[in-house]
Amino acid sequence: MSEQSKNGIIRDLTSGSVAGTLLRFSFPLLLSGLLQLVYNMVDMVVVERYVGTQGLSAVSIGGEVLMLLTFVAMGFSNAGQIMISRFVGEQRYDRVGQMVGTLFTLLMSLALALTCAFLLSYQGIVRWLNTPEDIWAYTCDYAVTCVYGLVFIYGYNLVSAVLRGMGDSRHPFIFIALAAVLNVILDILFVGPLHMGPRGAALATVIGQAVSFLFALRLLYRHREQIRFDFHPHSFRLYPDVIKPLLSLGVPMVIQSAAVTFSMLFVNRYVNAYGTVAVAVTGIARKLENMIGVVSQAISSAGGAMVSQALGAGKTSRVPKIVLHALWIVAIPAGIFAVLTWLRPEWVFGFFSGDPKVIELALTYIPVAMVQYLGCTLRPASFSLINGSGNSKLNLLVALLDGIVCRIGLSFVLGVTLGLGIRGFWYGNALSGLVPFLIGSVYLLSGRWKNTPAAHE
Numbered sequence: 001m002s003e004q005s006k007n008g009i010i011r012d013l014t015s016g017s018v019a020g021t022l023l024r025f026s027f028p029l030l031l032s033g034l035l036q037l038v039y040n041m042v043d044m045v046v047v048e049r050y051v052g053t054q055g056l057s058a059v060s061i062g063g064e065v066l067m068l069l070t071f072v073a074m075g076f077s078n079a080g081q082i083m084i085s086r087f088v089g090e091q092r093y094d095r096v097g098q099m100v101g102t103l104f105t106l107l108m109s110l111a112l113a114l115t116c117a118f119l120l121s122y123q124g125i126v127r128w129l130n131t132p133e134d135i136w137a138y139t140c141d142y143a144v145t146c147v148y149g150l151v152f153i154y155g156y157n158l159v160s161a162v163l164r165g166m167g168d169s170r171h172p173f174i175f176i177a178l179a180a181v182l183n184v185i186l187d188i189l190f191v192g193p194l195h196m197g198p199r200g201a202a203l204a205t206v207i208g209q210a211v212s213f214l215f216a217l218r219l220l221y222r223h224r225e226q227i228r229f230d231f232h233p234h235s236f237r238l239y240p241d242v243i244k245p246l247l248s249l250g251v252p253m254v255i256q257s258a259a260v261t262f263s264m265l266f267v268n269r270y271v272n273a274y275g276t277v278a279v280a281v282t283g284i285a286r287k288l289e290n291m292i293g294v295v296s297q298a299i300s301s302a303g304g305a306m307v308s309q310a311l312g313a314g315k316t317s318r319v320p321k322i323v324l325h326a327l328w329i330v331a332i333p334a335g336i337f338a339v340l341t342w343l344r345p346e347w348v349f350g351f352f353s354g355d356p357k358v359i360e361l362a363l364t365y366i367p368v369a370m371v372q373y374l375g376c377t378l379r380p381a382s383f384s385l386i387n388g389s390g391n392s393k394l395n396l397l398v399a400l401l402d403g404i405v406c407r408i409g410l411s412f413v414l415g416v417t418l419g420l421g422i423r424g425f426w427y428g429n430a431l432s433g434l435v436p437f438l439i440g441s442v443y444l445l446s447g448r449w450k451n452t453p454a455a456h457e
Contacts, residue, residue, distance in 0.1 A: 018306075018321040022329065026302035028173035029164070034294050035173075035180040045352060046187045047201050051138070053355050057276045058138030058198050060283025061131055065122075066146045069114050073107055073154040075254030077161035078301065079246055082387055084165025085305040089312025096166070097228030098239035100220075102246060103158045105236050111154035118147045129269050132276050142198035149206030152213045159216040162227065164305060175216045179208035245390075252395035253387065274422050281361045284352045285426065288341070288369055292334050292376040299326045300380040300387070307388025316450055319385065323444055326381040334377040341369050368426040375433025382440020389449040398436050406432035 047055035080103045087095040118125075122144055131139050156179075160172040183204045190200025224231055303326040310318040341348050349362040386394050411428030414420050420427070443449060 018318055019325045019329075022299070022302055022306060022322065022325050025167070025169050025306065026298045026329070028169040029298035029301055030295055032160075032169075032173040032176040032298075035176050042184050042187050042201075046191045047198055048353055050191050050195075051197055053276060053280050053353065053358060054135045055138055055198055056353060057132070057279040057283065058135040059142055059201060060279055060286070061126070061129060061135070061139050062142035062146065062198065062202070063283070064286070065125060065129075065143045069118065069147065069150060070153055070157075072110055072114065072254050073157040076103070076107055076110075076246070076250040077157040078304070078387065079250030079253050080158065081161040081165040081301070082249065082304055082308045082390060083242065083246060084162060085167075085308040085388075086312040086390070088166060089309035093226075093228050095242060096162075097230075097235075098242045099165075099246070100162055100227055100229040101235045101237055102239050102242050103162065105238055106243075106246075107154045107158045108151065111151040115147055115150045118150075119144070122147075132279065135276060135279075138198045142202045145199050145202035146205060149209050152206065152210040155213040156209055156216055159213065159220050162220060163216070164301065166227070167305070167309075169302070171219055172216070175212040175219075178215060179212035182211055183208040248392045249387075249390050249395070252392050252399055255396060255399040277355070277357045277361055278422055280353060280355070280358050281365060282426075284349060284358070284362055285365050285369070285372075287352065288348065289372045289376065292330075292337055292373055295330050295333050296376045296380045299330050300383040303380060303384025304388040307384055308390070311389060311449075319388075319449065320444065322388075323381045323385050323440075326384050327378070330380050331377050334373045338370055338373045341373075342366060364423065365426060368423070368430050371427065371430035372433065375430065375437070378434065378437035379440075382436045382443075385440055385444055385449055386436075391443075391449065394439070394443060398439055401439070402432055402435040406435050 047059050080099055084096055084099055087093065087099070122140065126136065126139055126143065156175070160175070163169070163171055186204035186207055187201055190196045190204055191198075194200060196203070220227065221231055229235060303322050306322050307319050310316065310322070345363055345366055346359065349359055353359065353362075386398065407429055409428075410431050411425045413424075414428045415422070415424030418424060
């Protein structure tokens with residue numbers, strides 16, 4: 001890949017040691033995820049300090065609603081990234097430019113449509129979630145303000161996907177770092193001295209995302225010759241050669257991501273009925289999962305790109321090595337975090353809230369957290385293989401089983417049928433996270449990933 005080696009944003013992920021390449025490529029992704037998590041956590045921490053448990057609970061519910069809308073961008077962006085990696089591996093750079101134009105048109109259109117749809121229906125959504133009356137206004141303020149910036153969130157995701165698909169994970173990290181710094185500063189200013197409450201935290205997030213997107217877009221424009229995209233108005237369209245495979249891979253990935261979040265919203269609808277303290281604890285639990293989840297997502301994204309490039313270049317022997325290395329790399333930080341949560345839970349939970357009632361209920365979540373961490377450890381290896389091989393049918397199966405059938409089914413069986421209450425809903429959500437690993441392991445051992453389109457196109 002001589003062209004990859006000499007161009008600034010194109011990297012060859014099919015040479016060198018698997019572990020070294022995976023670590024180098026995933027490290028900026030990990031830092032990006034950590035920074036993104038930090039500025040999401042800052043919203044909760046700052047609001048809790050200035051507004052109290054009610055503000056914390058409102059940010060928790062509003063954040064989950066926003067996550068459902070964001071996962072549409074993440075699903076199609078991840079699919080685009082996988083396909084761009086495949087085109088780079090095959091040295092079909094003309095298809096890269098077509099994918100850029102298609103992603104812009106598709107995701108920007110979806111962002112505008114979802115923004116309008118949410119603004120017309122948000123009160124019904126918040127009411128359906130059984131949001132406690134004492135945090136109703138805060139929740140609406142936070143969710144609506146965040147959704148006004150949905151176009152920037154979608155834009156940043158698509159530009160970052162293009163860069164990562166080309167093998168460049170460093171620049172997306174720089175841009176998310178800029179957003180994180182802005183978010184922290186504006187969070188403290190808006191929620192503190194300006195007393196804007198949850199709305200101020202949401203506004204800080206929107207501004208950070210907007211600035212990040214504009215800088216990322218500027219970089220993409222500077223390298224327009226490398227990506228074969230001229231940014232002329234007529235180039236922003238859906239190209240027939242790439243839109244069909246993009247939808248084939250992207251729709252299951254969107255369903256997979258959105259189904260998990262939707263099922264959690266569905267389950268949390270029952271959890272929210274337990275009151276504001278239960279909502280706050282569930283929100284903290286979600287953040288704990290996300291702490292390991294950023295490692296999982298980084299390895300999953302890097303591993304998927306590496307698998308796709310390897311299959312595109314015909315280097316199938318690298319694929320099992322990528323999967324195994326993805327497993328142990330995530331296991332190390334997950335194990336450390338599990339020990340910390342088990343031995344010093346008051347540090348972990350106390351970081352988010354000083355409310356004694358919240359801490360008391362949060363301590364009962366520790367065994368559930370261990371199951372959550374295990375799922376976060378096992379999933380990335382499977383998703384690297386499934387997503388990287390472009391197996392849309394298996395993606396859809398995982399989406400339905402993990403996101404809907406098991407998550408909602410187990411939660412109801414444990415929480416309602418067996419009468420475990422809120423702990424049953426927690427365990428149901430955690431146990432369903434093991435499903436992708438079981439399916440991915442069978443897929444790896446079967447060897448059928450060698451016969452996917454990514455391996456032969």
